[in-house]
Amino acid sequence: MSSKKFSRNKQEKIDLIYNTFFNLILKRGYHNVSTNHIAKSAKISIGTIYKYFPKGKEDIIRKYFEDSMETMLNSEELISINSNNIRDFLNQFILELFKNHEEKKGYNLAFRSAIQSDKALYESHKEKIFNFFKDRAQKLRKANKNFNEIPEERLIEAFIFLYNLINAILYHHLSVMELFDADDKLVEYLTNLVVFSLKFLLKP
Amino acid sequence: MSSKKFSRNKQEKIDLIYNTFFNLILKRGYHNVSTNHIAKSAKISIGTIYKYFPKGKEDIIRKYFEDSMETMLNSEELISINSNNIRDFLNQFILELFKNHEEKKGYNLAFRSAIQSDKALYESHKEKIFNFFKDRAQKLRKANKNFNEIPEERLIEAFIFLYNLINAILYHHLSVMELFDADDKLVEYLTNLVVFSLKFLLKP
Amino acid sequence: MSSKKFSRNKQEKIDLIYNTFFNLILKRGYHNVSTNHIAKSAKISIGTIYKYFPKGKEDIIRKYFEDSMETMLNSEELISINSNNIRDFLNQFILELFKNHEEKKGYNLAFRSAIQSDKALYESHKEKIFNFFKDRAQKLRKANKNFNEIPEERLIEAFIFLYNLINAILYHHLSVMELFDADDKLVEYLTNLVVFSLKFLLKP
Amino acid sequence: MSSKKFSRNKQEKIDLIYNTFFNLILKRGYHNVSTNHIAKSAKISIGTIYKYFPKGKEDIIRKYFEDSMETMLNSEELISINSNNIRDFLNQFILELFKNHEEKKGYNLAFRSAIQSDKALYESHKEKIFNFFKDRAQKLRKANKNFNEIPEERLIEAFIFLYNLINAILYHHLSVMELFDADDKLVEYLTNLVVFSLKFLLKP
DNA sequence: AATGAATGAGAATTCATTCAT
DNA sequence: TATGAATGAATTCTCATTCAT
Numbered sequence: 001m002s003s004k005k006f007s008r009n010k011q012e013k014i015d016l017i018y019n020t021f022f023n024l025i026l027k028r029g030y031h032n033v034s035t036n037h038i039a040k041s042a043k044i045s046i047g048t049i050y051k052y053f054p055k056g057k058e059d060i061i062r063k064y065f066e067d068s069m070e071t072m073l074n075s076e077e078l079i080s081i082n083s084n085n086i087r088d089f090l091n092q093f094i095l096e097l098f099k100n101h102e103e104k105k106g107y108n109l110a111f112r113s114a115i116q117s118d119k120a121l122y123e124s125h126k127e128k129i130f131n132f133f134k135d136r137a138q139k140l141r142k143a144n145k146n147f148n149e150i151p152e153e154r155l156i157e158a159f160i161f162l163y164n165l166i167n168a169i170l171y172h173h174l175s176v177m178e179l180f181d182a183d184d185k186l187v188e189y190l191t192n193l194v195v196f197s198l199k200f201l202l203k204p
Numbered sequence: 205m206s207s208k209k210f211s212r213n214k215q216e217k218i219d220l221i222y223n224t225f226f227n228l229i230l231k232r233g234y235h236n237v238s239t240n241h242i243a244k245s246a247k248i249s250i251g252t253i254y255k256y257f258p259k260g261k262e263d264i265i266r267k268y269f270e271d272s273m274e275t276m277l278n279s280e281e282l283i284s285i286n287s288n289n290i291r292d293f294l295n296q297f298i299l300e301l302f303k304n305h306e307e308k309k310g311y312n313l314a315f316r317s318a319i320q321s322d323k324a325l326y327e328s329h330k331e332k333i334f335n336f337f338k339d340r341a342q343k344l345r346k347a348n349k350n351f352n353e354i355p356e357e358r359l360i361e362a363f364i365f366l367y368n369l370i371n372a373i374l375y376h377h378l379s380v381m382e383l384f385d386a387d388d389k390l391v392e393y394l395t396n397l398v399v400f401s402l403k404f405l406l407k408p
Numbered sequence: 409m410s411s412k413k414f415s416r417n418k419q420e421k422i423d424l425i426y427n428t429f430f431n432l433i434l435k436r437g438y439h440n441v442s443t444n445h446i447a448k449s450a451k452i453s454i455g456t457i458y459k460y461f462p463k464g465k466e467d468i469i470r471k472y473f474e475d476s477m478e479t480m481l482n483s484e485e486l487i488s489i490n491s492n493n494i495r496d497f498l499n500q501f502i503l504e505l506f507k508n509h510e511e512k513k514g515y516n517l518a519f520r521s522a523i524q525s526d527k528a529l530y531e532s533h534k535e536k537i538f539n540f541f542k543d544r545a546q547k548l549r550k551a552n553k554n555f556n557e558i559p560e561e562r563l564i565e566a567f568i569f570l571y572n573l574i575n576a577i578l579y580h581h582l583s584v585m586e587l588f589d590a591d592d593k594l595v596e597y598l599t600n601l602v603v604f605s606l607k608f609l610l611k612p
Numbered sequence: 613m614s615s616k617k618f619s620r621n622k623q624e625k626i627d628l629i630y631n632t633f634f635n636l637i638l639k640r641g642y643h644n645v646s647t648n649h650i651a652k653s654a655k656i657s658i659g660t661i662y663k664y665f666p667k668g669k670e671d672i673i674r675k676y677f678e679d680s681m682e683t684m685l686n687s688e689e690l691i692s693i694n695s696n697n698i699r700d701f702l703n704q705f706i707l708e709l710f711k712n713h714e715e716k717k718g719y720n721l722a723f724r725s726a727i728q729s730d731k732a733l734y735e736s737h738k739e740k741i742f743n744f745f746k747d748r749a750q751k752l753r754k755a756n757k758n759f760n761e762i763p764e765e766r767l768i769e770a771f772i773f774l775y776n777l778i779n780a781i782l783y784h785h786l787s788v789m790e791l792f793d794a795d796d797k798l799v800e801y802l803t804n805l806v807v808f809s810l811k812f813l814l815k816p
Numbered sequence: 817a818a819t820g821a822a823t824g825a826g827a828a829t830t831c832a833t834t835c836a837t
Numbered sequence: 838t839a840t841g842a843a844t845g846a847a848t849t850c851t852c853a854t855t856c857a858t
Binding site: 034035036046047050054055056057 | 827828830
């Protein structure tokens with residue numbers, strides 16, 4: 001029975017803005033969605049958007065991904081993987097990305113669009129990815145003799161490349177997802193792809 | 205004679221517009237380049253651009269890719285591949301894409317940007333790709349018993365998927381190209397990737 | 409008792425708003441300070457500002473100057489000057505303005521800015537000044553034969569002109585204040601300036 | 613009989629913008645005039661304003677005063693004054709400012725408003741004034757023994773101060789111009805004021 | 817055929833003000 | 838009384854497109 005206009009629940013409004021924005025992006029493309037569109041579509045005033053996201057569109061994307069990236073990379077599931085078992089790690093990681101994909105297709109497409117015109121967002125995202133895989137690479141090299149011979153930098157680069165490859169497959173809008181009749185099959189394909197690629201990339 | 209000189213000037217102007225546009229896109233991103241920017245940068249008038257491309261930016265991209273796609277997919281090199289030898293075909297095709305990539309990075313990035321906000325361009329591009337691979341699939345199935353068991357649709361979809369995958373690797377701006385110290389290595393990786401993937405995708 | 413404490417809080421809040429506003433104006437200029445800025449900077453709510461100053465910025469300035477002008481023009485120091493001694497009066501008046509200037513630079517700059525875009529404020533200020541000098545002029549003419557020959561209107565106008573001139577020197581932001589190494593020198597200059605000007609303006 | 617819409621006369625349009633803007637400022641105050649007001653009032657499109665003045669209001673003022681300042685300070689009349697005669701110079705200079713004032717009251721008020729919120733404009737204006745008087749001061753010191761004893765810097769500062777003082781009198785909106793029934797009288801007053809002030813400021 | 821001045825819809829953003837809590 | 842979320846008109850500025858010359 002609480003009035004919509006004076007809802008004291010900030011998070012509700014912020015989520016409304018997120019959802020509206022990402023839905024609009026899915027329908028019309030990032031660059032064809034304006035802050036005014038968001039306001040109209042969400043039935044809130046333009047001022048409200050700028051209250052929560054003072055720099056407009058960029059801010060919405062940035063803040064959303066700062067949160068969601070943090071959450072994803074620091075999720076229980078990823079943290080708790082026994083890092084010296086690389087198969088487990090890869091499989092778990094792909095599953096994690098895949099779960100993300102299912103529920104966040106709109107958000108991720110938005111993100112891919114946004115980093116194309118926002119260098120700062122792109123750099124910060126790159127750094128986060130790098131640090132995440134640096135940590136993984138270091139643990140792997142400590143725990144597993146096979147990886148000792150591969151330079152740390154190369155290992156990190158390989159991980160990042162494959163991370164991007166998986167994302168490209170999951171989110172690239174030219175993909176023909178219908179190829180994989182079941183999710184299992186897609187995950188299986190991706191895992192095989194990664195294992196095969198890693199071998200290729202890391203051989204001396 | 206006068207007409208020849210004339211049409212020569214015309215083509216020069218069109219090429220100038222193409223080059224200027226794609227260079228600007230590389231520097232500033234598709235959505236940050238306006239028709240006025242192109243005119244200023246190319247030192248021609250905005251009116252001239254609208255003479256040759258009455259619908260502006262969209263038209264430039266669309267016409268460019270109509271031409272270049274036509275040229276690429278119908279190139280001597282691809283047409284002359286003996287289509288019943290699938291290995292040759294794949295290797296040749298990847299090399300062709302790779303050559304393209306080297307010299308046309310700007311154009312392709314532009315294209316990727318453009319189709320994100322232009323549904324018509326996207327659909328027409330999809331159709332062209334589909335028709336190209338439909339033709340290839342039909343020839344393959346005629347010439348090669350192994351492919352008879354695979355439904356035509358599925359074969360086409362697999363080809364399209366892999367075509368997109370290769371492009372994603374070549375053009376995705378998050379890629380870590382430094383991984384592949386030599387072009388040979390990248391082409392080798394891509395070929396292996398495609399062969400491996402085809403096996404996976406086409407097994408019953 | 410509670411009411412006393414209450415009104416004390418009220419005055420404190422009003423003073424807080426005054427101080428915050430004028431400090432912000434000094435830093436950023438009148439037109440770049442918003443009511444929301446004041447609220448944030450003073451750490452009170454925007455609602456509180458509108459409680460005490462229902463018309464916002466204009467009201468703050470207007471009310472402040474209504475008070476301070478009243479106080480200044482009716483100050484003990486000015487009232488008690490023996491008005492038939494014009495030298496004393498002028499010197500005292502300049503000193504009064506100067507004291508004001510030292511401690512209220514921000515307020516005065518704010519005021520100068522404000523009256524540029526608020527005609528009502530400007531008119532009311534003009535009227536107050538006029539009435540003040542009308543009173544002085546009348547007293548002077550009664551007490552001092554020399555002034556009898558000068559029309560009352562002209563005397564008032566001369567006073568107002570010189571009042572504005574002094575203020576212009578004190579507050580005009582293009583002034584080169586470093587010229588006057590000591591305050592004494594500036595006051596001396598101003599007094600001479602006024603005496604000289606009065607002679608010029610009042611000669612028949 | 614030339615069409616208004618496609619007038620090839622840039623300067624006409626630029627002058628129209630200048631005149632419209634400065635007239636509006638006189639009526640409503642600098643901060644209450646928007647670029648849209650100017651466009652509507654001048655019956656041109658907002659785009660036209662931004663074609664000639666890409667940074668909007670600031671640019672209009674800046675460009676106008678860059679031109680007019682240049683013109684004024686380099687005018688035949690000022691340049692040709694025999695600089696070693698200080699009386700002549702002062703009188704001529706005041707007359708020049710006064711002529712300016714008569715025809716450009718609106719422009720000057722606009723300028724005074726504008727520099728309050730545009731630091732760059734303010735600095736560039738200050739520099740121009742400084743350089744102008746530096747040149748005058750150097751010539752005076754060369755030609756006239758009396759000025760040798762006064763440090764160059766001090767001489768410049770005094771000139772600048774007096775220049776500002778005159779402008780304040782001419783343009784300050786609180787001034788009571790009616791005091792001076794004839795222009796001659798005002799110029800006479802200003803000259804006396806400046807001579808008197810210079811003596812005071814330059815005495816050792 | 818070529819030019820570029822002119823247009824105006826629409827995007828991003830600010831800010832005085834209101835009012836439910 | 839005090840709060841601050843919410844509003845939306847108004848502002849600055851951009852850009853695709855037109856059309857007289």
